[in-house]
Structures are given as C-alpha cells and as structure tokens.
Amino acid sequence: MKKHLLSAADLTVDDVATLFTTAAEMHDVQHREVKKLPALRGRTVINLFFEDSTRTRSSFEIAGKWLSADTINIAGKGSSASKGESLRDTVMTIASMGVDAVVMRHGASGAALQVSQWIDAAVINAGDGTHEHPTQALLDAYTLTRRLGTLEGRHVVLVGDLTHSRVFRSNVLLLATLGARVTVVAPPTLMPAGVETWSKDVGFATSYDLDEVLPTADAVMMLRVQRERMSGGYFPTSREYTVGYGLTRDRLAVLGPDVPICHPGPMNRGLEIAADAADAAQSLVLDQVSAGVAVRMSVLYHLLAGEGGHA
C-alpha cells in the first residue's frame, strides 16, 4: 500500500482485500464493551476539514480514538485559514507539530495531493472538491461486499448528481478494480463533461434513462443532489428531478426486495430517494455508516501502524 491514500485508483485488488479483512476484524470491536485497541498508541492524527462534514469527520475521529491514536479536529471555519492564512502555511504549521497523519477535506480538487507533496506525514483524502473521496468508496464497496459476497461481475448502478460527486469518481475507480459492472445514470446536465472518454478508460457505462437500467441492477447507489454546489439551472424543478432520477416507491417495486440500496448521506428525502426506499429493509444506509468506522480504522491502521508508518 502507498504511503498516502489520495485516490481510489491508488489501491490494488490485494490492497482492498487486506483493508477489508482488517475492517471486518475492526467491525467486531464496535460490539465490544471496551472499544479500544492499542495499535496506534502514541500516533497523532489531525482531521483538517475545510468543508462541513459530520459523518466523515466523526467517523475518522472515532476510528482514530478506538485505535488509541490522539485525534485532533481542526475546522477550516474559525481557524487561521479564515484569517487569510494560505493552505500551505496552515498545513506546514500543523505538520511542524509532529503529526503522523493528516485526514483532509478541502473544497479544491487536488488539495490532498498538493498537501502530500509538502509534508512528511501520511495524507488521507477525505474529499477534495468534486474530485475524490476514497474512504467513502471503500466503505461502500465493503458494505456491498458483505451483502453480495463478491462484486465481481455484479451490476452496480450509481444514480444522481455525477458532475459534483467525488463519491461517484472514487466509486467507479474502486468498483472497476473489484471487477464490478458499473452503470452511472444522471440527467444530461449532471453528467460530467468528458465522461465519454473517461468511462472508456475506466470501464463503465453511462445512461440517461434510469428505468431502463434499474431492472438489471444488483445494487443501487443513490447520490446526493448537491444543492450547495449548484448555482442553478441543472434541472427545472426538484419534482422533475425526482420523476426522472429519484428512487421512488414505484422504482423500489421494480427493484424488488433483495437489491441493496446505498446512499452516502446526507439524504435529501423526497428528492433523490423516497422515504420508503431510505427506510426499506434492503437499505444499507446505516450499515454504511457503521462500516465507515471499521474501514477508516483499517485505513489508519495500515497506513500508520507498521514501520513505514510515520513516527
């Protein structure tokens, strides 16, 4: 495994298998009375979040704490960054304190890569702009693997706001590595520019018609409509989006009761996913959250525990 986790493309099939095996063991810790493992004792992990996040940040924080690392959260808002300090100065300051890993979320695509070139500590990309979010892809694939057994040859359908989705980008890369057959579905306005060539390189299909794709799906991943990244004009009304691309009660019936449904959260209930689908027995939304802690423990462990782990 590489020193940093910046992109889902950094991971080989073997890396993923190792991470998942470890994650499964870490998962058991959640059910223990003493939720503490000593593996990262004396290591320091900084969660540096320049964008809002509840589940990712708390999930990394819990993961670090359960492995006995000292975990410190720094939010972009209210930090020196809001006083006009450059990203480089902020990061170099933190690195000078002697940290072992920086978990970073930033609004600019490529920010994590940039930071990894400045500092010595391991950098984990927890979302950079509309680029990537590799640990989300890992926990999605982990959750689906536990449900489906293997993803090899399985048809995974990703639906939603692809243009703004780093979850989509990391997911197609990882799912391709794991041998899944992937179709991504979005309205033409939310299909990223250049997807034609990229989809050929990575190996996934694109579609504008959800109803055509849904009957052959082995798993469905609904993506959030990211209103905060939209300046408007991507679709006429919310209602129209729901009719064309929402996982409605009717589409839930087409899926049947056995096809797992994922959503990275936070959900816009009634927009991209109906409450019936979000709360259905086949919905893995909460499994994803619980897997998130285990997968992030596994990532922190493999990046930091061994002799290559930064001390």
Next chain:
Amino acid sequence: MPAPDPATAPDDPVTDARTVLDGSDINRALTRIAHEILERNKGAEGLLVLGIPSRGVDLARRIASRISQTEGVDVPVGSLDITLYRDDLRRQPARGPQHTEVPADGVDGKVVVLVDDVLFSGRTVRAALDALADLGRPDAVRLAVLVDRGHRELPIRADHVGKNLPSARTERVMVRLTETDGHDEVRIAGSWEGDAR
C-alpha cells in the same frame, strides 16, 4: 542445547532440521494437557479454551474436543488475535489482524486457557494477556503450549507444556499441524527454514 543426533539428523536435504515430536507424540502430549487442565480445574466447569492464531487455534480445538470427550460436556473454544497488541508492531510493516472469536457470553468469570504452539520469549503471551483484558475479566488465565523452547524475556511461564525443548536462540522450531500443513510434526533446525518462528 544437545548436539544434533546423528541418528536422526539431517533428515532435510537443505538444512539440518530434525524431528523432535511426531504425530503420535503430539497426540499424546495434547491428551495429557487436556487431562492436566481438567485435573487442575477439577472438571470442565467454567473453562474457555482460546487459541492464539494461527496454529494455537487448531491446538485449542483439539484440546477442547479431548476435554469434551473425557467429561461429556461441550467446552467453549475460540481464538484470540494478538497482532494489534504486539510490542514490535512498528518494527515491521503493518500486518493485518487475524480473527478473534470469543463465545457470546464473553470471558467474564471464566477460566481461560490460552493455547499456543511454541512458547519462546513470552512476548506473544504478554500481548495475549493485554488483549484478553480488553475483552473482560476472567476468573483465571492459564497457559498451555505444545513446545516450551526457553529463552524467556518476560516473567511468564506455562501451566501445561507438551514438551520442554532446550534450544539455542538461533535455532528454529517449526510446528506443522494437519489442519494447516497436512501432517503433524515438530522440527528443530539450526538454520532458517522459511516460515519458522
């Protein structure tokens, strides 16, 4: 350590490995250990046999099944991984943890018998005791090993030993079990031979 016995060594063309326990020796040793455990515990009441992966788990299962046969009651058995509790974790590349499986009613109030194949420095057992403490509070912890080869680096000793095997620090003791290796055998070699400990 004793000089290599010319009658049995070398039985390996590459190294001077020789067999110190064969299949039936291992069988007898495990049967004796099972009886010792029962004698010490005055029955199978409250026993929980936990193996340390990987070969300790196979040995734990064998010991538990012998106890069950003797006493006619099922003795719970499980595995206790110590990877995350090792004191040399950061001296080598990170290794994935192996499976820990403890019966649903936990270790509280049990007499836990830890089982491992070879007792050497004692560091594995130290790690196992820490791992166990995170799972709960057993009434007592005992240690059973197939081979005690000496050279302790910590104040730890086994309660039940299959064979005391005086060895030099540089020698390698290799345990082969049917479950993982296809046959039962314990060998000692003067030089490194692959997956030795």
